[in-house]
Amino acid sequence: MKIDEDIGKRLQLVRKIYGLTQRELSRRAGVTNGAISLIEQGRVSPSISSLKKILDAIPMSISDFFTIDLVASDSIFFSAQEMPDISLDKKIMMCLLGGSTKGRAIQILHEYYQPGSDTGETMLRHHGEEGGIVIKGSIEITVGDKKKVLNAGDGYYFSSQIPHRFNNIGEEVCEIISANSPPTF
Structure with a gap:
């Protein structure tokens, strides 16, 4: 898997975890909806400044974006x-x-x-x-x-x-x- 695809999948997962649509994230970040879509598809690699602008709209730091464990490793729900x-x-x-x-x-x-x-x-x-x-x-x-x-x-x-x-x-x-x-x- 290419780095662009990794960033795109991670951005899509973060966006969904925060309950944002592509349209809402693009509005908050001041970028086009198409830009978010292309990044999430792994077809475009965002510059660091573009990624920071998008993550500021969530809000999330770039370091958190790359280091946070987005998949729960332990149980979440308990009977x-x-x-x-x-x-x-x-x-x-x-x-x-x-x-x-x-x-x-x-x-x-x-x-x-x-x-x-x-x-x-x-x-x-x-x-x-x-x-x-x-x-x-x-x-x-x-x-x-x-x-x-x-x-x-x-x-x-x-x-x-x-x-x-x-x-x-x-x-x-x-x-x-x-x-x-x-x-x-």
Whole structure:
């Protein structure tokens, strides 16, 4: 395959990932629709300045254009059965989304706290940030010297370096979708 074809296929893939038509990209970049079409077909090799002008309309740098991995190498979608339970307690279930994904920068959990369950008397503390939204039930969250009961629809966000604790003081299962970065599991 020729370099022109590689650039053309890459441009077409980038354009589609960003949800742009050839016409919209050409309008944004100030080039003709035909120019975009010819580049994508590998029939014309754009100059660096032309390619930069087109990529600025996306926006994307030339270095990103040539180095970004446009094809997902890991799974993208996960069924409930593909999310392992990483709980350490029988009363708390934590299902990890994308646990097998290499180089994860974020951890997303689907958490279930049985009535009366808590994360322990010792406060949790780790690097990063975390946040979540209560989907069902209620949970008492202690962060440092602050304590609050959150109900369905309420959320939280804090620095994970502050000692914290989760406690289901309600009478039904509490369900939370949470995220923290960097991953701790």
